[in-house]
Amino acid sequence: MGVRDRLTRLNGSVPEGVELVAVSKFHPVEALREAYDAGQRIFGESRANELCDKAKVMPEDVRWHFIGHLQTNKVRQILPHVTLIHSVDSERLLRLIDSEASRLGRKVQVLLQLHVAREETKYGFTPDELLSLLTPDLLAHLPSVEVAGVMGMASNVDDEERIRSDFRTIRSVFDMLRDGIMSDVPGFKIVSMGMSHDWPLAVDEGANMIRVGTTIFGEREY
Numbered sequence: 292m293g294v295r296d297r298l299t300r301l302n303g304s305v306p307e308g309v310e311l312v313a314v315s316k317f318h319p320v321e322a323l324r325e326a327y328d329a330g331q332r333i334f335g336e337s338r339a340n341e342l343c344d345k346a347k348v349m350p351e352d353v354r355w356h357f358i359g360h361l362q363t364n365k366v367r368q369i370l371p372h373v374t375l376i377h378s379v380d381s382e383r384l385l386r387l388i389d390s391e392a393s394r395l396g397r398k399v400q401v402l403l404q405l406h407v408a409r410e411e412t413k414y415g416f417t418p419d420e421l422l423s424l425l426t427p428d429l430l431a432h433l434p435s436v437e438v439a440g441v442m443g444m445a446s447n448v449d450d451e452e453r454i455r456s457d458f459r460t461i462r463s464v465f466d467m468l469r470d471g472i473m474s475d476v477p478g479f480k481i482v483s484m485g486m487s488h489d490w491p492l493a494v495d496e497g498a499n500m501i502r503v504g505t506t507i508f509g510e511r512e513y
């Protein structure tokens with residue numbers, strides 16, 4: 292089965308109201324084009340150079356999401372191309388994105404990355420860190436950043452209950468923020484969680500954006 296058919300089949304099972312990010316990292320532009328021709332417009336990349344190279348040759352109306360760990364020295368490079376950065380994992384990065392976006396005279400949407408999984412990644416805020424990071428004072432000093440939600444990953448385990456509980460934790464942090472500090476920010480509405488192997492559980496636990504690569508494009512060759 293090719294990219295088009297896999298994407299069509301996936302779209303048939305993703306519920307309405309859940310946005311699909313096609314994670315195209317490590318795949319050639321021809322594969323992205325096939326997805327584009329099948330109607331896909333949101334693509335997720337995890338490396339700055341790769342995202343910029345692809346953005347230069349893909350159609351203008353692609354919405355590029357950055358989903359990997361973002362080094363501060365790459366912010367300037369990706370900002371002209373991205374519409375959403377999923378992986379803001381430090382206050383320093385958040386402030387830097389704001390100042391670089393100001394410099395360009397634009398606003399950029401970001402998600403704050405939560406670290407709840409047991410192993411997987413060392414990046415992201417713990418729930419407590421994130422809840423205490425966001426203050427009216429900090430938000431007032433980020434005029435060019437729109438904090439649009441949270442992103443996270445579940446533990447890479449077979450135990451379904453464990454995976455669900457990680458997703459539930461991410462969703463509950465989102466809910467606390469939405470009902471608290473972010474309650475008068477209508478754009479705070481994205482819960483990005485779930486990948487090829489666990490997105491149905493993520494959607495079940497309240498994801499409204501999923502990031503799926505392998506199911507659409509096949510295995511990556513690193």
Ligand SMILES: *Cc1c(COP(=O)(O)O)cnc(C)c1O
Nearest residue numbers: 314337358486487502503504505
């Ligand atoms: C690679 C990646 C994905 C997609 O993973 P698949 O298992 O191929 O669906 C999702 N989210 C992040 C942060 C990634 O780095």
